[in-house]
Amino acid sequence: MSELPFPSRSPLLPERHQPDFFVADIFDATPKGDQASMEHPLFTLSTKPDMQIQDYRHGDIFVKVGPSPIGRATVHDRDILIYCISQCMARLNEGREVKKTMRFNPHDLMVVTNRDSSGRGYLNFRQALKRLQGTQIETNIQMGGKEQWNVFSFIDKAEIIRETRDGRMQEVEITLSDWLFDAIEAKGRDLLTLHRDYFRLRKPLERRLYEIARKHCGQQKSFRIGLERLQEKTGSQSQAWEFKRLISKIIEDNATHGHIPQYDFVLDGEFVDIFKRPDAVLDAPSRPYVVSDDARLKAKKFAKGWDIYALEAEWRDWVSSKGIDVHSADAHFINFAKQKGPIKR
Template identity: 60%
Template sequence: MVGENTNHELLDALDPERSPLLPDRHPTTDLFVCDIFDAAPKGDMASMEHPIFSLSTKPDRRVRRYEHGHAWIEITPSVKGLATVHDRDVLIYCISQTIAALNEGKPVSKRLRLRAYDVLTATNRLTDGRGYDGLKAALERLLGTKIVTNITTGNREELDGFGLINSFKLVRQTREGRMQELEIELSDWVFNAIRAKEVLTLHRDYFRLRKPLERRMYELARKHCGTQAEWRIHLERLQKKCGSNSTLKEFRRLVGTIIAQD
């Protein structure tokens, strides 16, 4: 297991009473930020269904291929590693803002201009230097992670290689070197899913879940439960769909810990 939840497991051992949720870092917001929260968090169904993002807390440079039925996907990292489950927050924010604009009848584009502070606040991240550094690192991994797949979004099948985002640009920086505005161009794969509204609403506490595996399990449950009272899956298949690189025995332990803390 390459760093999956390692830091979290150590902290749990030191403090058994530790909440599985991060603190709500931005419980009160000004009127401008309140508008941001009107856009409900949404994730694209394709990456909720398939294990695209790494669970590792360390650079994950494994090439992974996932197959299920006729669908397959191959994900190749850059030297900085695969995009992580926490990096996905940036995409969720972009998808949420674009869907909100579509619902209001506004024109949308693959290219978004955003305030870095808004992204950090809406995704419950720190807004100090560490938060901005983390956002920049997330953008680099999202850009560097390349995908080849036959999974369709918006009834379109992309068989060429593409990134989760096509590009990003820091538009303005403060004197301290922190980004203020940034531009992100989404990939056709993500943008096709947005235009086809192949998305699902996520609970806002998703951004407070500490462990990557917790987030991944929530995504799968949200995708498959729908209006059903329950969804059943064998542990081996759950491990595959989570994209876990741990042994089955270790994966069972990790899942058991999450259940016990729920």
């Protein structure tokens, strides 16, 4: 009797963290990315220092990206910008003020973006900040409705406010570029929602495929693109035959595992067909708001005197009216109860 083969390992990175009840509001900010970075190759695919100048043109659009002293900003460095954009948009949705300069705990970012939070992870985070600040972009891409020639870095400044003796940053302050902040001030016109599993995609080329699919196949069922054009958009420096091999392998893996969220891909000669899955949900909350009895008990400890079910109904109305994508209903409801506090007699 022949033995059944073991199923192959999922290409997705494992989920490295479980959300903390008391950072639920941070974790539940819907991931948002700027459309310019999704459509054009602003970030390098290389995992080694990339000292090349990226010169990209399409029609009237041009992008020239020069490296920092330690290389160009990478696709994985972009996690930091996605986190900052997402937190700003969450604040705007709640009617709060946002500023170019924001302060946060790097560990919260690592949890949200599924990054390694070991000592090496903090070192990588520091290097990412240096690349984001040192990489120089020259472009005429519109942002926030402003069409003009620009030279800028992704972030203007990064500062460590507090850190432990072993070098783990506890608080950092980042100042976003005007170019990126324009997209935030435009209240999302130049932004798109990203699936949370984006942060679990292991390969930079997989992330670029998802970004391009999300940008060009967002409101339609399918999109066709030539391999040569796709390679230009991804920023891949591979030979054409090697790029086709890499794309073919990713498409094969995705056919087996469906690990690239929301989209399927078919290689048809020198073209790639992108299909939005029938069950793909892009801009709506991805999880039902089901609160457990255990969470209600914990919430009552923070919101003494409240009718817990009435409080839960108020919470549901609030997240619905704000369009908040609740990742963990239990954690988010407990945090909501904590903010309410006990009824004052």
